[in-house]
């Protein structure tokens with residue numbers, strides 16, 4: 141059964157006129173985000189992430205191509221229908237964007253007030269949301285009295301107040317320390333699984349993608365250079381930008397100073413083998429070394445959990461004659477990707 145995309149970009153281009161020249165912020169963007177998934181858009185600064193978000197919530201029009209949200213083509217829609225689309229989208233921000241003069245309760249109640257909810261319904265809904273994000277005890281505190289993680293919980297509660305089907309999370313953990321980042325990502329996961337909200341995560345951190353997303357699109361200079369399931373992108377990144385992002389998380393190949401140090405201590409041939417826990421590389425390796433007259437040392441490893449699977453690479457020093465080492469590499473290659481580290 142095919143799922144209808146809840147957000148769809150087709151051939152989208154976005155230009156900005158700046159004085160005497162035109163900046164192309166997005167070019168030829170094709171994206172399809174399915175209802176119920178956590179979709180990440182990753183890119184370096186200036187790649188076009190914020191522009192993409194502004195097209196989804198219709199703050200900017202596309203220069204050409206089409207943007208459909210929940211079945212509505214934003215490029216042809218009337219203003220009245222645009223408001224309906226915007227009601228279906230909640231948003232959270234890096235700097236939280238809370239109203240400093242209102243309490244936690246007041247911040248979460250604010251969009252309900254704007255939507256015309258009466259007091260009793262507002263109170264009931266806010267109480268429910270504060271409980272969901274786990275911040276009931278801070279209801280009468282002001283934003284300045286909260287930690288970053290608590291502020292983002294309030295931001296999430298406020299974004300969910302009117303039950304949107306889509307949540308845009310724009311660098312929502314970039315201002316938080318690693319532990320608080322974990323808490324907020326777990327909360328976002330609950331928003332997705334328990335409430336069924338489609339989440340679009342905009343980030344420059346591949347570790348955020350690893351921890352929360354199902355699908356990822358890599359944006360580089362206004363173009364999508366790679367798109368696919370997070371597992372596929374992590375295990376076989378193709379674009380140069382993607383390789384950089386994956387390496388930044390996995391540290392799965394030694395390089396530079398580190399590699400020089402390893403070479404000094406380990407004069408044998410070095411190979412890097414990809415780890416896939418469904419292929420039992422440890423078993424394969426111990427079986428293979430037993431059949432060939434080769435010893436090995438593990439000299440470097442970069443392994444992470446991805447949705448309950450171990451992914452990454454191990455670098456091994458293989459000690460033996462060249463023909464024996466070649467035979468061992470050939471056997472390993474029947475089970476996984478093996479690269480010889482150039483001498």
Ligand SMILES: Nc1ncnc2c1ncn2[C@@H]1O[C@H](COP(=O)(O)OP(=O)(O)OP(=O)(O)O)[C@@H](O)[C@H]1O
Nearest residue numbers: 156158163165183184185186187188189190191192
């Ligand atoms: N309003 C604007 N006028 C002119 N140029 C713009 C405008 N908005 C964005 N740009 C340009 O478009 C390109 C993409 O910018 P965008 O802000 O979308 O990138 P980003 O990936 O969000 O970067 P960052 O992570 O630094 O926010 C940049 O070259 C930027 O200078």
